[in-house]
Amino acid sequence: MPELPEVETVRRGLEAGVVGRTAVSVSATGARTVRRQGATELQLRLTGRRFEAARRRGKYLALLLDEGGALVVHLRMSGQLLLVADASLPLVPHTHVVIGLDDGSELRFVDPRTFGEVYVAGDLGPGGLPVELERLGVDPVADGLPPARLGRALSGRRLPVKAALMDQRLVAGIGNIYADEICFRARVRPDRRCDTLTPPAVRRLAEATVEVLEEAVAARGSTLADARYRDLMGEAGEFQHSHAVYGRADQPCPRCGRPVTRTKVGGRSSFYCGRCQR
Ligand SMILES: [Zn+2]
Numbered sequence: 001m002p003e004l005p006e007v008e009t010v011r012r013g014l015e016a017g018v019v020g021r022t023a024v025s026v027s028a029t030g031a032r033t034v035r036r037q038g039a040t041e042l043q044l045r046l047t048g049r050r051f052e053a054a055r056r057r058g059k060y061l062a063l064l065l066d067e068g069g070a071l072v073v074h075l076r077m078s079g080q081l082l083l084v085a086d087a088s089l090p091l092v093p094h095t096h097v098v099i100g101l102d103d104g105s106e107l108r109f110v111d112p113r114t115f116g117e118v119y120v121a122g123d124l125g126p127g128g129l130p131v132e133l134e135r136l137g138v139d140p141v142a143d144g145l146p147p148a149r150l151g152r153a154l155s156g157r158r159l160p161v162k163a164a165l166m167d168q169r170l171v172a173g174i175g176n177i178y179a180d181e182i183c184f185r186a187r188v189r190p191d192r193r194c195d196t197l198t199p200p201a202v203r204r205l206a207e208a209t210v211e212v213l214e215e216a217v218a219a220r221g222s223t224l225a226d227a228r229y230r231d232l233m234g235e236a237g238e239f240q241h242s243h244a245v246y247g248r249a250d251q252p253c254p255r256c257g258r259p260v261t262r263t264k265v266g267g268r269s270s271f272y273c274g275r276c277q278r
Helices: 004-015 037-047 148-155 161-165 176-186 199-218
Strands: 023-028 053-055 060-065 070-074 080-084 095-101 104-111 119-122 261-265 268-270
Touching: 004 060, 004 080, 004 199, 023 037, 070 176, 148 161, 148 176, 148 199, 161 176, 161 199, 176 199, 176 268
Parallel strands: none
Antiparallel strands: 023 095, 053 060, 060 070, 070 119, 080 104, 095 104, 261 268
């Protein structure tokens, strides 16, 4: 599932290849993908609009439109956005939305599992983003994450640290992979309860969150064995080679050499070092 670094990589691709272009045609064949407003409404609201900026909050993308509003894309489990220079190239299976651009290229939304969503949001909030995106928690890459702010978000909560990091209302953009990597970097067990964290542990978590996510953005995200995540041009990311614990059960911890432990936290597979993390 794409998380903040993967979505930010797609956003950078949109900034380079789609901002400044105008949507000249819109075709939506996936009813579930456009469930919020339907194919006809999407077509009406998007055709003829120019993309002014590519923004992101957490795992949501927002392409701001010239006459107000924004095209919102949420990749969810398996969504991909692809920019195809040659519109005569055949559509891959599970292509649900095709937006023709004024330079002859096409922006295509592909999503085998159809949890993803594409829609035009009419109203922008005071931060210049669709209001439902502005309700999300702090974005550690776009906004930074001061330890005091993370401390307030986690204060008094009885849930595991990993579950809190993945709660999009508290911190936006973190999913299963990066939550494990952040906990490892911060030397905090993913199943530790938030209300047991000391101030130094909160500070390590805040610093690790920004560091891990920024390093992953620099490596253009993580493409796992399922090869599902691709950037806008169809290229894989590189950060999977830098994972310290995620997906590395029984392999040596990069810090101490003890085998990495696999467990479940909140129903999700989780990986940590039982010696380095407390
Ligand atoms: Zn270790």
